[in-house]
Amino acid sequence: MSDLEGALVPAPEFDLALTLGSGQVFHWMPDGAGFLGAIDDVLVRVEPRDGALLVSPGREAALVAHYFALDHDLAQVRESFPANDAALARAADACRGMRLIRQPLWECLATFITSSMKQVAHIRAISLTLRERYGATRTLGAATAFAYPSAARIAALEERDLRDCALGYRAANLLATARAVASGAFSLEAFGRLDRAAAEAALRALPGVGPKVANCVLLFGGGHLAAFPIDVWIERALRTLYFPGRRRPPAAGELRDFAARRFGSYGGYAQQYLFHWMRVASVAET
DNA sequence: CTCCAGGTTCCGG
């Protein structure tokens, strides 16, 4: 860490550690009182400083502010939630300062393809291995880290190479999707102009992308804040909070429709709060 | 050893 002070970016109501630890993104490393990580191709160090974010010297403050979505109006997010939902209000309270960051689309898509049936620690390990082996090296002062490998880079590999990164059956899916992106069959630029339904359909056509991963990409990489990924934790949360004591638990379709109706245009935030709330509660039990 | 993890796909009702 340098003694040279970098730019100070205003960051009210922002909890950096909570945001980076909430299962949205998997490559940031703790570094003293801050974190070190790549934003797309740029290695950055950020550290909370009394309502602001200290950004490593020479790095664009605007890049950081955009990535961490410091412009999201969290009060408006909370106000959009159902007024009588005490559980959600409690979860939102426990997650004060958590933001839904804007991830580069390709690395978000690729990372969540590798995330299926994996614990967060495993997802982090896979991301790190892929970056170390196939990503571009980036330095910041004495620190070194790696960008996520491009779609073209992964497309040039063989399935064997990816299995060697502990991807298991996900290797074929990541490879085929990388090739679809590299060839232009799936256009990352065109994706940004699609509405939510069209964007979800385009994602679902990719191998290894089902409803859950598609919604993670819509939410974390596509800026669709109404997207509502339903994983095992959220399923558990919805069942226990909103369908208690039901003989046969609601099926996937019913849960999806329920969430869309109940949580509205900032459903993604509701989802992230509930997700984190459930996981913290689970850790507290054990 | 068994169980499960921010699921997807394919198959038979």
Next chain:
DNA sequence: CCGGAACATGGA
């Protein structure tokens, strides 16, 4: 549309 089973890997 729905429930089941297979699919790799590693930590608890």
